Amino acid sequence: MSESGLGGDQEMVRFDLNGSPVEIRVFIDEPLSQVLRRLGESTVRESCAVGLCGCCTALVDGKSVSTCLYWAAMADGTRIETLSGLTSDERVTALQGSIAKHGAAQCGYCTPGMVMTALELFDAGEQSTKEIEAHMNGNLCRCACYPEMRCAIKDALATANKSLET
Amino acid sequence: MTAQKLPRDWTSHAWERAIGNIRYTDDDVPRGMTYAVLVRATIAHGQITSVERDLAREVPGVLGVFTFEDLMTVARDGYHGTGYRDQPMICDGIVRHYGEPVIVVVATNQRIAEYAAGLVSVNYAQLPVVLGDREALANPEALHRDVEPSADFIDLKGLKPLANNPNIYVRSILRTGDFDEVAKSAPHVFEHQFSTASASAAPLETVSSYAVPNRDGSVEMLTQTQMPSYVRVQLARMFGMTESRIRVRHAPLGGGFGFKIYARTEPIVMACALLVGRPVGIKFSMEEQFYLPHRRGTTTTISSAVDEDGKILARRCFIIWNGGAYADVGPRMVKKGGNVAAGPYEIPVVDIESVGVYSNRIPGGAIRGFGIPQIVWAYETHGDMIADSLGIDPVTFRRRNLMKRNAVHHTGTPLGPCDPRLVFERLIEELQSRPLVEPDDPELKAGRGLAIALKAVMGPTTSTVKIMLNPDGSATVHCGTVEMGQGSNIAMAQMVADELNLSLDEVKVVSGDTDSVPWDMGTAGSRSTNHMHKAIAQAAEDLRAQLRSLSAAMDTESQIGDDVDPFKVKGGVIEYLRAGFGPMGATLTGVGAFTPDYIPPDSNGQSERITEFWMCAATSVDVIVDPLTGVVRLDQLLTISDVGKAINPEIVRTQLSGASIMMASISLSEEIKYDEDGQVLNPGLALYRIFGFEDSPNTVYADMVRDEGDEVPRGVGESGTFGVAPAIASAIHDAVGVWMTDLPIKPENVLKAIEEATDE
Numbered sequence: 034m035s036e037s038g039l040g041g042d043q044e045m046v047r048f049d050l051n052g053s054p055v056e057i058r059v060f061i062d063e064p065l066s067q068v069l070r071r072l073g074e075s076t077v078r079e080s081c082a083v084g085l086c087g088c089c090t091a092l093v094d095g096k097s098v099s100t101c102l103y104w105a106a107m108a109d110g111t112r113i114e115t116l117s118g119l120t121s122d123e124r125v126t127a128l129q130g131s132i133a134k135h136g137a138a139q140c141g142y143c144t145p146g147m148v149m150t151a152l153e154l155f156d157a158g159e160q161s162t163k164e165i166e167a168h169m170n171g172n173l174c175r176c177a178c179y180p181e182m183r184c185a186i187k188d189a190l191a192t193a194n195k196s197l198e199t
Numbered sequence: 200m201t202a203q204k205l206p207r208d209w210t211s212h213a214w215e216r217a218i219g220n221i222r223y224t225d226d227d228v229p230r231g232m233t234y235a236v237l238v239r240a241t242i243a244h245g246q247i248t249s250v251e252r253d254l255a256r257e258v259p260g261v262l263g264v265f266t267f268e269d270l271m272t273v274a275r276d277g278y279h280g281t282g283y284r285d286q287p288m289i290c291d292g293i294v295r296h297y298g299e300p301v302i303v304v305v306a307t308n309q310r311i312a313e314y315a316a317g318l319v320s321v322n323y324a325q326l327p328v329v330l331g332d333r334e335a336l337a338n339p340e341a342l343h344r345d346v347e348p349s350a351d352f353i354d355l356k357g358l359k360p361l362a363n364n365p366n367i368y369v370r371s372i373l374r375t376g377d378f379d380e381v382a383k384s385a386p387h388v389f390e391h392q393f394s395t396a397s398a399s400a401a402p403l404e405t406v407s408s409y410a411v412p413n414r415d416g417s418v419e420m421l422t423q424t425q426m427p428s429y430v431r432v433q434l435a436r437m438f439g440m441t442e443s444r445i446r447v448r449h450a451p452l453g454g455g456f457g458f459k460i461y462a463r464t465e466p467i468v469m470a471c472a473l474l475v476g477r478p479v480g481i482k483f484s485m486e487e488q489f490y491l492p493h494r495r496g497t498t499t500t501i502s503s504a505v506d507e508d509g510k511i512l513a514r515r516c517f518i519i520w521n522g523g524a525y526a527d528v529g530p531r532m533v534k535k536g537g538n539v540a541a542g543p544y545e546i547p548v549v550d551i552e553s554v555g556v557y558s559n560r561i562p563g564g565a566i567r568g569f570g571i572p573q574i575v576w577a578y579e580t581h582g583d584m585i586a587d588s589l590g591i592d593p594v595t596f597r598r599r600n601l602m603k604r605n606a607v608h609h610t611g612t613p614l615g616p617c618d619p620r621l622v623f624e625r626l627i628e629e630l631q632s633r634p635l636v637e638p639d640d641p642e643l644k645a646g647r648g649l650a651i652a653l654k655a656v657m658g659p660t661t662s663t664v665k666i667m668l669n670p671d672g673s674a675t676v677h678c679g680t681v682e683m684g685q686g687s688n689i690a691m692a693q694m695v696a697d698e699l700n701l702s703l704d705e706v707k708v709v710s711g712d713t714d715s716v717p718w719d720m721g722t723a724g725s726r727s728t729n730h731m732h733k734a735i736a737q738a739a740e741d742l743r744a745q746l747r748s749l750s751a752a753m754d755t756e757s758q759i760g761d762d763v764d765p766f767k768v769k770g771g772v773i774e775y776l777r778a779g780f781g782p783m784g785a786t787l788t789g790v791g792a793f794t795p796d797y798i799p800p801d802s803n804g805q806s807e808r809i810t811e812f813w814m815c816a817a818t819s820v821d822v823i824v825d826p827l828t829g830v831v832r833l834d835q836l837l838t839i840s841d842v843g844k845a846i847n848p849e850i851v852r853t854q855l856s857g858a859s860i861m862m863a864s865i866s867l868s869e870e871i872k873y874d875e876d877g878q879v880l881n882p883g884l885a886l887y888r889i890f891g892f893e894d895s896p897n898t899v900y901a902d903m904v905r906d907e908g909d910e911v912p913r914g915v916g917e918s919g920t921f922g923v924a925p926a927i928a929s930a931i932h933d934a935v936g937v938w939m940t941d942l943p944i945k946p947e948n949v950l951k952a953i954e955e956a957t958d959e
Contacts, residue, residue: 060310075226076219078453080403081485081884088403116219133214136853140684141216142404142453148217166892173884175403175454176684177860179895181853 046109050074051118057105065091065100065108069115076116076145087172090146091115097150099171116145124155124193131189132182139176147172151186155193162187207703209847212686223404224423224450225482229411232478233262235471236312237289237300238319239490243330243559243877244342245294245323247301254318255304260311262475264319265303267291270470275439279462282355282530283346283368286562288437288466294323295342295524296561297877298490305471305479328559328877332394332498332519335558341365342524342557351432353797354658355530368522369530369555371537373804375609376548378504381513385504389585393501393577395924395942397521397871398494400566401889404453405488408464409480410472417444418472422465425455425681426721431713433462434469447713452683456861457565459683460723461528463491489882492564493871495529496521499540499577504548509591511600513548516540518574520553523560530555531658532563532570538610538804539571542578543619543653543815544600549609551804559877566865567858568920569724571654576866576942579650579925584938593649593929594627601651604906608653608813611805616906617813617841617913623651625904626817626839633898636834638823645834648929649819650922655810656914657724659797663717663790664734666695668742670784672772673705676735679719680710680727685916686850687727693846694732694912698739700766717790725814725914728846730793732912737791739766745787746772749779814914816840818859818922820896822930829950831931833863833896836923842903843913851915855901858919864890866924870943 042061047054050072059068066089069077077100078088084102091100092114119125128148131137138144150172154160160168165186174182215221252264263269267289271277277291278284289300302319306312329338346368348358361367382388408422418440424430427447435442452459464481471479483491497520504513518540522529537553555563586596602608604618626649635647665677676695680687692706699706710716719727746765750758757774765771776784795811821835838855845851868888872880881887901919928939937952 075222078223078404080405083485083883083885085884086403086485120218129214129217132217133210136210136213136849138213138216138684139686139853139857140402140404140452140454141213141221142223142402144213144216145219166895169892171891173403173889173891175401175456175861175889177857177864177890177895178853179860179890179892180856180899183892183895 044106046106048108048110049112051114059105061104061106063105065103065105068105069100074115074117078142078146085171085173086143087146087150088143090149090172092149097153116148124152127192128186128189131185135181135185135188137178137181137185139178143172143174147182154186154190159194160190209686209689209849212689212850221451223453224407224421227450228480229409229421229478232409232480233305233307233475234309234312235303235305235468235479235481236309236316238302238304238316238321240290240294240297240299240301242294242323242325243297243328245325247290247292247294247321248324249322250302251320252302255315258311258315258318260307261315262305262307262477263471264315265305265471265474269474273470273473274437276437279433279437279466280349280526281351281461281528282349282358283526284349285343285346286525286527288470296559297879298561299524303467303471305475309482330558330560330873330877332496332521335366335521335556336519336554338366352658354534356799358530366557367554368526368557369533371534371553371804372802373537373549373551373609375803376513376550378502378513378515378548378550381548382504385512386507387505387589388502389505389581389588390500390502391581391584391940393499393580393940395497395573395576397496397560398566398865398869399489399871399887400456400458401485401488401884402454402456402458405483405485406459406464406491407480407482408468409478410468411478412472412476418469419446419448420465420469421448423452423459424449425452425459425683425723426461427681427713428679428718429721430462430465434465437466438469449681449711452681455681455683455722456567457569457723458491460565460721486883489871489879489887490561492527492562493523494566494865495523495563497573499574501577501581503581503585505585505589509586509589509596509599511544511546514541514546515550518553520555521558521560521563522555523558523562525562526555527562528565529563532565535655536570536574538655538809539653540574540578541609542582543602543651545602545606546609560873561871561879567861568917571652572862572920572924575650575652575921576924579652579922580928580938580940583925583929583932587932597623597651610800610809611807612809614813616843616909617815618906619651619653619815621904621906622815622817622839622841625902626819626837629837629839629900629902630819633835635821636823642825642827644824644826644934645821646824646930646932646934647819647821648926648933649817650925650929651815651817652921654814654917654921656729656812656814657726659795659811660720660726661792661794662719662727662730662734663792664731664738665717666735666738666742666789668772668787668789670776670786674699674701676706676708677716678708678710678731679716680731681722682710683722685854686847687722690728690846691731694735698735725917728912729812729914733793734791737793738789741791742787742789745789746775749775752778812913814841814918816918816921818926820923820926820930822927822934824931824934824949826935826953829946829948829953831867831927831944831946831949835898836860836863836896838901838919840903840918841905842915842918843905843909843911845903846912848903851903852901854915855919856899858917859901859923860890860895860899862920862923863927864894866927866942867944
């Protein structure tokens, strides 16, 4: 039993977090969400703990992942991005501006996870409302900002696609 | 964070959240925190016969394994509750619901505490389990004995369980005449019964509380609460400390919805912190959160005597509120729900009996709407069923019966500026430009329904505010309203900016700390903006008076009289402050307090002033029903609400819209399921499904109306919820011709009803 806690084996993992190398000892059954929070990533939020709500979404090697269901030990050698590491990403700032304009956040607890999941849509070209909903369906919002978020994403995508054309 | 800078306005609220700039409670856990994990009852009713905790105590890192008796060694009173002090910090020997905490394990970290909690074994002698509404009412065994009223609230004064049935902890009567007398000679009498299931508010930020004991014996509490002032009162009373020695802090909440009201986990972590002499916190998982108070289930029997034209002559309601193991907010909900159970209709004779009963379910608490949606579910569906029977369309039926402008409510309290007809006609107008969708698939059926409802604000409670006028004329506002997504920090700043003639950038709102923020009863029951608005006006008036007297030190022409608003004098404020305090000026503090007038109802429920204000909202829903599966999809959801003056119309619209979608989710998808032994079958979001993007209506629209000249903000957070469920039921009837009377409306029940109707 180690000082930091009970319960079996620990492992040293190394990954790139928002552009900086990280080396951290994790329990082999510790979800990535908890490790990221230990590292001070406050925009990664654990809620349902069963991969349904999307509050803990981060990008692992560029793909959105529910980090509550992703063992930290499996993150060894990956590149991880959270919202706090994407402050200069134009897609992110455009989406954030759009969320503000549409009032698409109430309590805001789910919002960073929404932004992380929505990011993938920027690479997918034009999206219908149905396609946006299908992509976002794994992100829950108990304040139910769904209509506003739908519009915010749609707007941000339209602007991004327009700027690609010109 | 990002360099992007937006002007401070209503969009700042969402922007700060989108950039991840808000720090929630768990983002700033105090240093040196140790963790408490609760061992929960595996039965729904019984006596604890023995507890084996030696194994758990021996685990390295475990700081304590505590029973109720252990917690009581540091508490003066181990019980709390708003109506009755019937809720022990943890189980007091008798388990009254499944999942009730029976033992607390404190360890240096959550992992150890969880491991050790698994080593505790508790044995029980089981007692009969009572779950159903009518079973609870008929239960001969009292679930509680000698419960003590809390006496904290004027509207809950004199509570006493019924002598002949102590499981009925509150019985509320509203009577303006004899229903049977009217019914005897009425052309039509209708009676229907409606039920609602338990549901959880399930905020995505799951509950946590952290208590830090100081060496001087004082305690700092960081907790997720909608009621910091009241939590401090309860803790001070329970632990025999002065309020000055308990500091309650909170961060913006990741969802409240009435779930984070009153004392919840705070007494447990406080007791543990005092016992182990170290900071102790509790962080619930989503699953555990389901053992905190629920929206309570109801059974409502409602009867109406109606004339040939569909005019309601008399209405009788009997409502059973299944309150679960502890009364919690039940007494108030039973009374308030009963008060409005006849709906916003002109009915000469109403006769309402509303009862709250104990059972072995999870305690009933509050969710957005505070019981009103359960009541509206009954009277609006009942009304539509009557209209259908008489061949009157639902709009005409309501036009014939709705209360008129300046009406007096059944309770005897005038509606004031709240005008149900104004709200209703705005909804009808909006619907005219929105034709019902024609489904692509001819097998699918579309239908439209609507509903309207009335609610009173939370009982008479106080808000106070402190405005510090800084030497440069800017303002720092100390205000206890809890930000939980409704945009209150921006709204409060705007109200102060308006009073003090400042820009939004010149006003800062300080909240979240009872050491510096004066009393506010809580951010709940649609009360806070209205009450704070009035307190802020008073604080501004206090500042004006002080500025006037400071100006007396100036030359005669610079002095300001009572007819001049010093905040409107250009450059005036700084000059008055300098005249009073010298070249650097100084801080002036203005204070304001507001408590509504209240007249307790008589034995028939009558009072000229039972509420500070009323809220009215109307909802319409378009559904698409698949008759082959019973699946109901929402195409359009409209809400019109009379919120008085909207401080931020855009944010008010998102509040109304969000509330209506949340209630659509509760109406169609959410039900806390129990097995016959009282075990909860679906805690957590895996088996308890809440609405996501794809469930949301294709079109959602919300708007506000108000009486001309009404400049006072009223409630916003709840009114979007009121009429959603009956509007859905009415739309389903419009689509496929069947009436649904039980919530949630499940596909299998819709299908069954369609099949039964076809068989006939």
